[in-house]
Amino acid sequence: MGVRKNTYPLQSLATGSWFKLICGASFQHLPSIHDLTLAYGLAGADCIDVAADPAVVTMATEALDLAEAIADQSPDLALHWQGRPWLMMSLNDAEDPHFRKAFFDPDQCPADCSRPCESICPAIAIDATGVIGDRCYGCGRCVPICPLGLIDTQNHVSSPQTAAELIVSGKIEAVEIHTQAGHFADFKKLWQTLKPVHHHLKLLAISCQDHPKVLAYLNHLFEEIAPLSCTLLWQTDGRPMSGDIGKGTIHASIQFAQKVLQSNLSGYVQLAGGTNNHTVHKLNSLQLLRGDRPDATNPFVSGIAYGSYARKLLQPILEPKDSTSRPLEQDPDRLWQAVNSASDLINPLKSLANLSPLL
Ligand code: SF4
Ligand code: SF4
Structure with missing residues (x-):
């Protein structure tokens, strides 16, 4: 399969209207990845970011194939469809x-534990059997809440060889490398x-968190990767995996973006x-979005990636308590x-941007 032309x-x-859905760099729950990719793909996302796991990449690819087929056949569902989103994998x-x-x-859990770990988990990743590995995306909220300190975390470093094979397979258009100063x-x-x-x-993204020496570090990376055969994107990672917590969680990312x-x-x-859902308004009030300023001389933010908030928004629909066994694509309602x-999450960003291309 060759690289697609969208x-x-x-x-x-x-x-300045790029919308990325982050499924989660360590999120491997295939049914959720399928449904999130299908829904956000049909709603007009530009990119779907998934774990560098062949099974996850295959599932997201199948969901995008399905989205394309549905958009072709259904004028209602094709309302926001601008073409197939790019598939990105995170390393x-x-x-x-x-x-x-x-x-x-x-x-080791006492029978009378009120199970605060289970209620705080945003991914429904804890049940009586412990942590459901595929569902856990590493937010860490369960760790400090266990009164007995029973919860620990295990890190995983991506395999460069597997990543290279997935790139050559042509299933993905973009790669994101998470690094730190x-x-x-x-x-x-x-x-x-x-x-x-x-x-x-088509795209290389480099994700990094702020640090006193981060600009020197990013410049060093730039020298290392230049010349690039694809577009380059810097992801200014603020407070990781926190968007579902509340309104004030975006500040660190904005400050870092301004610096870059x-x-x-x-x-x-x-x-x-x-x-x-507060991010577009905040960026607009700071005049960091291109908006209707096609001649803007100030540099602007090119896009926003949504992870935990985007997933939580759809969780009641995709995983209803009275769970139906019908696959999402066979359940039109x-x-x-x-x-x-x-679309409610995507449209504010899309509608603020003047879509006349600057290419
Ligand atoms: S790290 Fe986060 S996602 Fe994983 S089990 Fe704990 S609370 Fe749930
Ligand atoms: S891990 Fe800790 S908080 Fe969770 S059920 Fe066991 S003892 Fe309770």
Whole structure:
């Protein structure tokens, strides 16, 4: 399979209206990945970001194939469809909270525990058997809440070889590398494996958190990866996996994005970590979105990635308590409801952007 030709996501980056759904760098629950990809894909997302796991990539690819077929046949569901979103996989060069899973031994839990770990978990990843590994995306909220300190986490570092094979397979259009200031040697090692195959990609994203020396670090990375055969995006990761908590979670990501924009580092800038339904309004009030300023001289944020908030928004629809066994695509009411909810999150960003391309 060759790389597909849809350039709409690139236009979205250029016009400041890029919307990325983060399924989760360590989230491997295949039915949820299928449904989230289908709903957000049909609602007009530009990119779906998944774990670098062949089974997850295959499931997301099948869901995008299905979305394309549905959009072709259904004028109602095709309302927001601008073309097939790009599929991105996320990698880490060293330990990173996005790439961990919680675990505990349920046999050690007292029978009278009120199970606060279960109620705090946003991913329905804890039950009587312990942590359901595929569902856990590593947010870490369960760890400090156990009164007996029974919960620990285990980190996972991506396999560069598996990543390179997935890139060559043509199933993905984009790769995101999670790194941190001070990880240059690890980044370089990973890039040595990806560099020979990166021409298969349309986009390379580099995700990093703020740090006193982060700009020097990002410049160092830029020198290492240049010249690139694809578009470059910096993901300014603020408060990881926190967007579902509340309104004030976006500040760290915005401050970091402003820092990167002012540094004139080459490449697009996109927010993540703490994003939710308040983010577009906040960015707009700070004049950080291109909006209707096609001649804007100030640098603008090119897009927003939504993770925990986007997943929580659709959770009651995709995983109703009175669980139906009908797949989402065979349940038009539920599918339409999910696409509408996803659109409610996507549309404020899309409608603010002047969609005349700057390419
Ligand atoms: S609370 Fe977070 S870290 Fe703990 S099991 Fe749930 S998703 Fe995993
Ligand atoms: S809070 Fe701790 S003791 Fe209670 S069920 Fe969860 S892991 Fe077990």
